[in-house]
Amino acid sequence: MATSSSDSTAGLASRLGGLALRRREASIFIAGCLLVIYFQITTDVFVSGANVSTLVQYAGATAVLAAGEVMVLICGELDLSIGMVYALSPFLMFYANEAGVPMALAIILALAGAGVVGLINGLVTTWLKLPSFVTTLGMLFLINGFTLVISGGFPVQPQAGEIFTAVMGGSATAMVIWAVLIAVILQFVLTRTRWGLHTIAIGGNLSGATEAGIKVKTLKIRNFMLCSMLAGFGGILDTFRIGSIDPLAGGNEIMFMAIASAVIGGTLLTGGVGTIIGALFGAIVLAILKDGFTLSGVSAYTFDMILGAAILVTMTINVHLNQLREKGRV
Amino acid sequence: MTMSTTQHSTTDNDLVRLEHVSKRFGPVEPLKDINLRVGHGEVLGLLGNNGAGKSTLMKILCGFHPASDGTMYFEGKPVNLRSVTHARQLGIDCVYQDLALVNELNVYHNMFLQREPVHGGPLGILNNKRMKADAERHLADMGVNIPSVDVEIAKLSGGQRQAIAVARSVYSNARLLLLDEPTAAMGAKEGAMILNVIKRLRERGDVSVIIIAHNYAQIFDVCDRINLLREGEIVFDRATSDTSVQELTDIVVNEYRAATEAEA
Ligand SMILES: Nc1ncnc2c1ncn2[C@@H]1O[C@H](COP(=O)(O)OP(=O)(O)OP(=O)(O)O)[C@@H](O)[C@H]1O
Ligand SMILES: [Mg+2]
Numbered sequence: 001m002a003t004s005s006s007d008s009t010a011g012l013a014s015r016l017g018g019l020a021l022r023r024r025e026a027s028i029f030i031a032g033c034l035l036v037i038y039f040q041i042t043t044d045v046f047v048s049g050a051n052v053s054t055l056v057q058y059a060g061a062t063a064v065l066a067a068g069e070v071m072v073l074i075c076g077e078l079d080l081s082i083g084m085v086y087a088l089s090p091f092l093m094f095y096a097n098e099a100g101v102p103m104a105l106a107i108i109l110a111l112a113g114a115g116v117v118g119l120i121n122g123l124v125t126t127w128l129k130l131p132s133f134v135t136t137l138g139m140l141f142l143i144n145g146f147t148l149v150i151s152g153g154f155p156v157q158p159q160a161g162e163i164f165t166a167v168m169g170g171s172a173t174a175m176v177i178w179a180v181l182i183a184v185i186l187q188f189v190l191t192r193t194r195w196g197l198h199t200i201a202i203g204g205n206l207s208g209a210t211e212a213g214i215k216v217k218t219l220k221i222r223n224f225m226l227c228s229m230l231a232g233f234g235g236i237l238d239t240f241r242i243g244s245i246d247p248l249a250g251g252n253e254i255m256f257m258a259i260a261s262a263v264i265g266g267t268l269l270t271g272g273v274g275t276i277i278g279a280l281f282g283a284i285v286l287a288i289l290k291d292g293f294t295l296s297g298v299s300a301y302t303f304d305m306i307l308g309a310a311i312l313v314t315m316t317i318n319v320h321l322n323q324l325r326e327k328g329r330v
Numbered sequence: 331m332t333m334s335t336t337q338h339s340t341t342d343n344d345l346v347r348l349e350h351v352s353k354r355f356g357p358v359e360p361l362k363d364i365n366l367r368v369g370h371g372e373v374l375g376l377l378g379n380n381g382a383g384k385s386t387l388m389k390i391l392c393g394f395h396p397a398s399d400g401t402m403y404f405e406g407k408p409v410n411l412r413s414v415t416h417a418r419q420l421g422i423d424c425v426y427q428d429l430a431l432v433n434e435l436n437v438y439h440n441m442f443l444q445r446e447p448v449h450g451g452p453l454g455i456l457n458n459k460r461m462k463a464d465a466e467r468h469l470a471d472m473g474v475n476i477p478s479v480d481v482e483i484a485k486l487s488g489g490q491r492q493a494i495a496v497a498r499s500v501y502s503n504a505r506l507l508l509l510d511e512p513t514a515a516m517g518a519k520e521g522a523m524i525l526n527v528i529k530r531l532r533e534r535g536d537v538s539v540i541i542i543a544h545n546y547a548q549i550f551d552v553c554d555r556i557n558l559l560r561e562g563e564i565v566f567d568r569a570t571s572d573t574s575v576q577e578l579t580d581i582v583v584n585e586y587r588a589a590t591e592a593e594a
Pocket of ligand 2: 384
């Protein structure tokens, strides 16, 4: 007994060590650690309670959106409409609540509304055979217009109990729990269930997956719906965090941030390869960059330039590390 | 019920038979009047020059092309293949290179794709342990030699991939395997692995195989019978025990000479 348990501890340790280098998420994780060290040295206040909650603000909803986007990317598609669904669904929730629906139910209705958007994205892409880039680009404008029309362009404040608000994203802790919980569950779905396996198969070899009898259309539609619902959920979390809903919030910036998180986390735009945990790390790294440069006192104009360059540098390192890993050198 | 099935197997020993099958694509007629049979557990080698119609014949057998004319019998009954899926349901499986495998997935996930054992319940949680054990055992049975069933398909050689594709078809209860130049573009060692798998299948005797190859010396040993296709017609049909590599060489050389003389 004693031998076997010490064996397994040693085995576990070496497995963890190997994991750190071989997994796709590893490079982005290392990049994140280096950035934290850099900003802690240069700003002194980076690793502090207050700043961590700022990081959560930046990364929370983005990570939730990125998790759904990864599923769509892995099956070889792209969803550009998530930023607009992020803005729409809090309004659906607000108006349902105004009409007398209890808040919890209003959230479910809002998520169902987001799911319908995903359903349309999926149906148009798979049955009408439009490239998802085009489908979701159209949907992006359509939803944006719709949100502006129903809101009249004005922000509103949803009313909910204190605890309810805190749980639904009002507190930084709740935000972290949601983001991590969603990432862990989806990573499990991706790597341990038929749904995930078939999603990878579709993105990796569409004709092979079709021939094996996988229901490609159904599965793609399901992933589009999941992606939209998570985008809606991200919007709702941010609504309770901020305390108001702005029809102009989120939009394309959060969409690009979510896609960037997925990609720098190790998900390929070409399909077949991806990781949800990587996307979570990706969202955190982008938040670290944004926050770190803000703390360093960089002006808003130069900030975007630095962020762009930083994305390019991180990505370059990441891509090459992945290549080395594929060749079995690391 | 039992009576009639018994009757079938006594009156018809072939797994698949084609009678007077032809195929036209507009003005071209790559298959003219094909009569072909494959017995239960038999390995048939299909030889012929470039453009003789070998691949077209395979595509008819696997339900990809409908025949223009003629009848196909499967286990003695006439069948009209509607699609590749339909053919596969009957147990006719075309292993075209390794194209059906997913590079991003490991060996055992590929072996079980769309037939994955799960831990009950609606969530579809994969039973990786069982898949792994079954895949290992099955590949070992078939003589497929790979470092581990945990590796991604992308990291394997062409021969290993082809062997896994064959093993996967057999595992999915295929009755007739169609192999279109499985050893093409492969080194001797890689090709040997495929041929070894076919040899094992032949010993087991429960799967029939049609194999197309240009290098007939290479496949001669694994075949029970050889058919030679020339301009859409089968011009030679003999058991390997009644012919030799030398005889086949002579036929092919003569054909080549006739062709070049006709051109000149
Ligand atoms: N879909 C098609 N449409 C028109 N002609 C075709 C089609 N498929 C095959 N052919 C023609 O049928 C003839 C036989 O082709 P096939 O691919 O069966 O030859 P093959 O014996 O497999 O040759 P190879 O050894 O080069 O693979 C060729 O002349 C080819 O051009
Ligand atoms: Mg051919």
